[in-house]
Amino acid sequence: MHLLTQPVGVSHFLVVGAVLFISGIVCMAVKRNALGILMGVELVLNGANINFVAFSSEFLSGGSPYSLGLDGQFISLFVIVLAAAEAAVALAITLNFYNNHATVDVDRADELKG
Amino acid sequence: MSPDQSLPLLLSLAWLVPLASFALIVLFGPRMGKHGILASYVATGAILTSFLLSLTAFCIWHFGHLGARGDVAAVHASHEANDHGDTVGESVDDSIMAEHATLEHAGEVHEGGHAGHGLPTEPSKAYTKDMYTLAQIGKLKLAVSYYIDSLTILMFTMVSFIATLIHFYAYGYMHDELHEVVDHEVTLSDGHHLHRPGRFHRFFQYLSLFCFSMLGLVIAGNILMVFVFWELVGICSYFLIGFYIERKSASNAANKAFIVNRVGDFGMIIGLMALWASLGTFAFGDVGGEQGIFSTVRPADKNYELTVPDGMVRYAAMDQIAAGVEPTAEQIDTWRAEGYGYWLLVIAGIGIFCGCVGKSAQFPLHVWLPDAMEGPTPVSALVHSATMVAAGVYLAGRFYPVFAPEVLLVIAYAGCITLFLAATIAITAVDIKRVLAYSTVSQLGYMMLGLGVGGWAAGLFHLVTHAFFKSLLFMCSGSVIHATHTNDMRRMGGLRHKMPWTAYTMLVGVLAIYGAAIPFVIGFSGYYSKDSIVAQVLSFYNVNPTHGGIFFALSVGGAGLTAFYMFRLWFMTFAGKPRDHHVYDHAHESPKVMYLPLVILAVFAVIVGFPWFPFSVVKLLEQARPVGVGATSFGYLLPTLVYPEEPLSHSPAIHGLAEISLFFVALAGLVLSAAFYVFRSLNPEDVRRQFAPIYRLFWNKWYFDELYNAIFVRPVMFFSKMVSNFDRRVIDGAIDALARGVRSIASIDDMIDRYLIDGLVNVVAAWTYSIGDSLRSVQTGKLRQYVMLIVIGTVALTLLIRWSVAATT
Numbered sequence: 066m067h068l069l070t071q072p073v074g075v076s077h078f079l080v081v082g083a084v085l086f087i088s089g090i091v092c093m094a095v096k097r098n099a100l101g102i103l104m105g106v107e108l109v110l111n112g113a114n115i116n117f118v119a120f121s122s123e124f125l126s127g128g129s130p131y132s133l134g135l136d137g138q139f140i141s142l143f144v145i146v147l148a149a150a151e152a153a154v155a156l157a158i159t160l161n162f163y164n165n166h167a168t169v170d171v172d173r174a175d176e177l178k179g
Numbered sequence: 180m181s182p183d184q185s186l187p188l189l190l191s192l193a194w195l196v197p198l199a200s201f202a203l204i205v206l207f208g209p210r211m212g213k214h215g216i217l218a219s220y221v222a223t224g225a226i227l228t229s230f231l232l233s234l235t236a237f238c239i240w241h242f243g244h245l246g247a248r249g250d251v252a253a254v255h256a257s258h259e260a261n262d263h264g265d266t267v268g269e270s271v272d273d274s275i276m277a278e279h280a281t282l283e284h285a286g287e288v289h290e291g292g293h294a295g296h297g298l299p300t301e302p303s304k305a306y307t308k309d310m311y312t313l314a315q316i317g318k319l320k321l322a323v324s325y326y327i328d329s330l331t332i333l334m335f336t337m338v339s340f341i342a343t344l345i346h347f348y349a350y351g352y353m354h355d356e357l358h359e360v361v362d363h364e365v366t367l368s369d370g371h372h373l374h375r376p377g378r379f380h381r382f383f384q385y386l387s388l389f390c391f392s393m394l395g396l397v398i399a400g401n402i403l404m405v406f407v408f409w410e411l412v413g414i415c416s417y418f419l420i421g422f423y424i425e426r427k428s429a430s431n432a433a434n435k436a437f438i439v440n441r442v443g444d445f446g447m448i449i450g451l452m453a454l455w456a457s458l459g460t461f462a463f464g465d466v467g468g469e470q471g472i473f474s475t476v477r478p479a480d481k482n483y484e485l486t487v488p489d490g491m492v493r494y495a496a497m498d499q500i501a502a503g504v505e506p507t508a509e510q511i512d513t514w515r516a517e518g519y520g521y522w523l524l525v526i527a528g529i530g531i532f533c534g535c536v537g538k539s540a541q542f543p544l545h546v547w548l549p550d551a552m553e554g555p556t557p558v559s560a561l562v563h564s565a566t567m568v569a570a571g572v573y574l575a576g577r578f579y580p581v582f583a584p585e586v587l588l589v590i591a592y593a594g595c596i597t598l599f600l601a602a603t604i605a606i607t608a609v610d611i612k613r614v615l616a617y618s619t620v621s622q623l624g625y626m627m628l629g630l631g632v633g634g635w636a637a638g639l640f641h642l643v644t645h646a647f648f649k650s651l652l653f654m655c656s657g658s659v660i661h662a663t664h665t666n667d668m669r670r671m672g673g674l675r676h677k678m679p680w681t682a683y684t685m686l687v688g689v690l691a692i693y694g695a696a697i698p699f700v701i702g703f704s705g706y707y708s709k710d711s712i713v714a715q716v717l718s719f720y721n722v723n724p725t726h727g728g729i730f731f732a733l734s735v736g737g738a739g740l741t742a743f744y745m746f747r748l749w750f751m752t753f754a755g756k757p758r759d760h761h762v763y764d765h766a767h768e769s770p771k772v773m774y775l776p777l778v779i780l781a782v783f784a785v786i787v788g789f790p791w792f793p794f795s796v797v798k799l800l801e802q803a804r805p806v807g808v809g810a811t812s813f814g815y816l817l818p819t820l821v822y823p824e825e826p827l828s829h830s831p832a833i834h835g836l837a838e839i840s841l842f843f844v845a846l847a848g849l850v851l852s853a854a855f856y857v858f859r860s861l862n863p864e865d866v867r868r869q870f871a872p873i874y875r876l877f878w879n880k881w882y883f884d885e886l887y888n889a890i891f892v893r894p895v896m897f898f899s900k901m902v903s904n905f906d907r908r909v910i911d912g913a914i915d916a917l918a919r920g921v922r923s924i925a926s927i928d929d930m931i932d933r934y935l936i937d938g939l940v941n942v943v944a945a946w947t948y949s950i951g952d953s954l955r956s957v958q959t960g961k962l963r964q965y966v967m968l969i970v971i972g973t974v975a976l977t978l979l980i981r982w983s984v985a986a987t988t
């Protein structure tokens with residue numbers, strides 16, 4: 066069976082999520098710019114979010130009486146909120162780092178080494 | 180307020196004010212003014228307040244409170260006045276003479292009838308009550324109580340008055356202590372003299388405590404309280420004698436005084452126990468319906484004669500009671516008649532007297548008093564007149580109703596020996612204060628002798644007059660020492676030109692102790708009191724020739740010796756030519772604050788003995804005379820011992836003889852003294868060589884110190900050295916060995932701990948450290964590397980799980 070021949074289902078969403086996730090990981094791994102890494106983080110989170118939303122699809126929960134049918138969406142919302150908060154903190158750190166080192170190169174930020 | 184409220188209030192205030200002053204000086208002493216000078220104001224103010232309160236009490240007693248005894252006293256006083264007013268032989272009271280005549284043929288039973296001689300027939304007026312009960316344990320009651328009669332009031336006034344003057348005097352005398360003192364008598368190991376800060380305030384602090392203790396002793400209403408204050412007086416004297424504590428001699432003297440007094444107090448405790456165990460009470464008078472010691476020993480239904488208390492009889496007959504004999508009242512009377520319990524009464528009496536022997540420095544415990552001269556002179560004056568040594572005589576007087584005739588005989592012998600011994604030592608002493616100290620011992624012997632031969636009033640009368648002239652003499656000697664900075668009479672002489680106030684007030688004191696008088700007309704205070712003692716001795720001699728002879732001979736001879744050494748002291752110090760010009764040139768009259776008290780005391784030393792005064796001491800004493808005391812009594816263990824009534828000694832035949840013999844013997848002493856030291860018709864050196872052995876005996880104080888050293892000190896030292904060796908060698912050795920064992924065990928333990936346990940712990944720690952150190956390099960701080968590692972790790976983990984799951988299925 067081939068994904069392209071199937072009707073759109075959960076697997077397709079998972080593929081999109083995986084692509085996003087991998088892109089995010091790659092972005093985090095190769096970018097030296099702190100802002101780029103932050104963007105990578107956003108990609109990773111959103112990849113995960115897509116998975117959550119997809120998993121909460123009606124087809125998967127199968128009309129369980131214990132599910133509201135919105136669990137995935139809720140988790141995504143939380144992740145978005147947390148991502149916003151995290152982005153704010155991370156930006157603050159980055160700005161401070163820039164103030165101190167006049168650069169946002171994460172390879173220069175190795176002061177936490179053991 | 181009626182006297183039964185006002186007198187206790189006044190006297191307890193007078194008693195407590197010095198305590199307040201003491202507390203104040205203890206707390207704030209050094210901060211009281213510059214160098215603590217205000218402490219003297221506080222202490223002097225306190226004792227002055229005491230004196231004023233006592234004086235008020237005195238006046239209340241005197242003007243509002245004579246009671247029934249006043250008439251008795253008047254009768255007695257008129258006797259006294261008669262004796263001194265009339266010539267011998269005239270106005271012989273026939274009845275008294277007849278009475279005495281029968282007594283002279285002693286042996287027959289003497290029937291009552293004391294009333295005719297002015298002896299009281301009812302108990303003396305006394306207020307007694309518990310102020311505060313400290314504890315009540317079964318029958319044992321410990322209370323603060325008062326016993327106030329005219330003797331108490333007399334003593335209160337006398338003590339606080341003399342103490343006040345001494346406080347004023349001490350303000351001048353102790354002035355050196357206001358700044359840093361260089362004690363020339365103390366040489367330190369580096370050869371310098373001791374420098375120390377002044378201790379002015381501390382001196383007054385002790386004085387206040389001393390006064391408080393003495394007044395507490397006088398006001399005490401039970402024998403236990405007496406004992407407490409007895410010890411307080413002792414400790415105060417210890418502090419004050421050892422005031423110059425850095426001087427070896429002073430600290431030794433303080434220790435000696437303290438230890439010798441403890442010896443006496445041991446006897447006193449035995450007496451106390453004998454009394455309490457058999458009577459179950461400590462109280463003097465009847466407190467709140469409970470019978471006190473006095474009324475138990477001299478019960479009203481036995482006509483106030485000395486009676487062995489039921490408790491003592493019961494105690495002595497313990498075996499018989501245990502054997503089943505019922506102790507009914509009749510049975511107890513039978514036992515009493517057989518003499519059961521009498522020995523217990525004698526032991527109680529002698530025990531109490533032992534305490535008096537210690538405090539009043541009687542033979543054989545007289546050795547501490549002369550050494551007590553190491554204290555500052557105001558202290559000597561206080562100790563030697565109104566407080567410490569007076570306490571012993573006062574207690575003997577207070578406890579008089581309890582003393583059995585046999586005890587009185589012991590007292591008389593102790594006093595008689597003391598007076599003679601001390602007088603002989605005084606005639607060779609050259610230290611001005613030591614002459615006075617031995618003189619005090621000798622005069623205390625007179626008091627004890629007076630008490631011991633039945634002269635209750637005579638003994639206490641001499642106590643009061645002696646307090647005045649002896650404090651005067653001591654303060655004069657202090658003034659001399661203050662001026663000359665030496666105690667050695669051989670370096671003085673001619674000082675009357677330099678310090679007339681001191682010289683002539685001291686002459687008054689010397690005349691008073693000498694007993695100067697125009698016989699039968701008027702005299703100094705010592706004349707009256709010493710005469711009444713010797714008269715009583717003579718009266719005693721008439722009925723007890725075996726004992727009385729030595730008493731009479733020594734008391735009259737003692738008067739001659741007194742005259743000799745007192746005038747010797749005055750002549751050597753003030754008369755003639757200066758012996759040491761260096762001393763003479765530097766001598767000066769003392770400041771006013773020092774010689775004004777001398778003048779006041781000199782006046783009192785003259786007048787205090789007058790028996791016809793409205794404030795006469797004799798009258799007051801007669802009011803306090805315990806009922807039954809002074810009446811004729813007989814010994815039980817010594818059946819031939821007869822105590823004549825005291826008023827009998829006032830009969831002109833006896834008193835006249837006593838006066839005449841005293842007058843001539845004392846005059847002989849005076850003439851001899853003048854021959855030695857004024858006219859120089861006799862050379863002291865020649866006499867000294869002539870009587871070398873006797874001189875050496877007197878000079879070395881009859882070798883008492885050496886004797887005690889050989890009998891007590893050396894054996895004790897030897898024994899303690901043995902004990903010390905045993906302690907050091909055997910006990911210490913054993914403990915040292917034990918300690919060494921414990922140490923070696925502990926050192927093994929230490930090895931195990933250090934190498935085994937610590938080693939293990941250290942190895943683990945080293946491992947942990949090296950692992951941590953090697954893991955350190957993993958932390959590169961490179962973000963991208965971390966991300967890569969996470970990814971690789973995750974993938975690797977997934978694959979691992981995948982493979983392992985595949986392998987199992």
